[in-house]
Amino acid sequence: MKVVTVVAPVNIAVIKYWGKRDEELILPINDSISGTLSTDHMCAKTTIQASPLFQENRFWLNGKPQDFDNPRLNNCLKEVKRRAKPSCPILNWKLSICSENNFPTAAGLASSAAGYACLVSALAQLYEIDGDISSIARRGSGSACRSVYGGWVQWVKGESPTGEDSLAVQLAPASHWPEMRVIILVVSNETKKYSSTSGMKTSVETSQLLPYRAKEIVPKQVERMKRAIADKDFEAFARITMEDSNSFHAMCLDTFPPCVYMNDISHAIVDVVHTYNQLKSSNKVSYTFDAGPNACLYLLESEVEEFLSVINYVFPPRSGSIQDEYIKGSKVKQLP
Ligand code: PMV
Numbered sequence: 001m002k003v004v005t006v007v008a009p010v011n012i013a014v015i016k017y018w019g020k021r022d023e024e025l026i027l028p029i030n031d032s033i034s035g036t037l038s039t040d041h042m043c044a045k046t047t048i049q050a051s052p053l054f055q056e057n058r059f060w061l062n063g064k065p066q067d068f069d070n071p072r073l074n075n076c077l078k079e080v081k082r083r084a085k086p087s088c089p090i091l092n093w094k095l096s097i098c099s100e101n102n103f104p105t106a107a108g109l110a111s112s113a114a115g116y117a118c119l120v121s122a123l124a125q126l127y128e129i130d131g132d133i134s135s136i137a138r139r140g141s142g143s144a145c146r147s148v149y150g151g152w153v154q155w156v157k158g159e160s161p162t163g164e165d166s167l168a169v170q171l172a173p174a175s176h177w178p179e180m181r182v183i184i185l186v187v188s189n190e191t192k193k194y195s196s197t198s199g200m201k202t203s204v205e206t207s208q209l210l211p212y213r214a215k216e217i218v219p220k221q222v223e224r225m226k227r228a229i230a231d232k233d234f235e236a237f238a239r240i241t242m243e244d245s246n247s248f249h250a251m252c253l254d255t256f257p258p259c260v261y262m263n264d265i266s267h268a269i270v271d272v273v274h275t276y277n278q279l280k281s282s283n284k285v286s287y288t289f290d291a292g293p294n295a296c297l298y299l300l301e302s303e304v305e306e307f308l309s310v311i312n313y314v315f316p317p318r319s320g321s322i323q324d325e326y327i328k329g330s331k332v333k334q335l336p
Helices: 071-081 111-126 196-206 209-231 234-255 264-281 300-315
Strands: 001-009 011-015 020-022 031-038 043-051 058-061 064-065 095-101 151-155 167-172 178-186 285-289 295-300 323-327
Touching: 001 111, 011 209, 011 234, 011 264, 011 285, 011 295, 020 264, 031 209, 043 111, 058 234, 071 111, 095 111, 095 295, 167 209, 178 300, 209 234, 234 285, 234 295, 264 285, 264 295, 264 300
Parallel strands: 058 095
Antiparallel strands: 001 043, 011 031, 031 151, 043 095, 058 064, 151 167, 178 295, 178 323, 285 295
């Protein structure tokens, strides 16, 4: 029997990935950039056991048995085994995979990103494969490729139709900007209405904004964001992050039928952030929303206390309707 356990954190995109040019290989139509959180708070944990005595492959997610016949899981497994040495003794052993998230799954909080980064990392250890594994994690869930690295990470879309150049690269370790913090405001724990897979597909088919965003907006914003991160220029970082979130949700609304992810509370949070920044005469806090209503706020440590007191005033903590979770800045974490 061989057992491996791995923990992987979520990543929060500041330039969003939305839309695939190849559904099967999960190749994106634009580059994206994210920050990987530390494993102190929101993360996935996967334990894989391999044994010659197991009769069949089995998979549990958050304590519930799942169908092992999941194409994305099998694509990752196939690719890891393909890269393993032919002499690897456990290639034909059956697996028991146990995965859990310590935060709401499929609620627009990047659970699949952490989950697949964790799974692929555990498989890579189990079958003892070397080299970059982000392109394998990508086959599980696109954004998972970014959770393979810590700190600031770019998913380069690549040009090849076969996807070997569609990889995650670390732009800077978390230690580069140790003052950076993320606050997640959990507006809803519910599973999102439309999965990112179906939402993206409909956007690619129907949104007239999408090609413009991919060709004209994102490439410029990616360059500006890389500069803001390299220079630790929070003012610019915050502005680009908010612009990208707004552009992404505009494209979601431009999809037919529209993908409505933000709700009234999300919009109220946007208002609070802009009012706060106006009063401070500079962008001290930035928001970004994924495929769900929950707000991810990037801000510097020096601003956390004051901004949280504003949030607690505007949204008094009441029967769990809105909870804040203070996520400490991520440390450099290269998954083993
Ligand atoms: O990796 P997926 O298929 O869960 O898509 C993630 C899409 C967003 O979270 C909305 C954006 C991103 O880049 O993470």
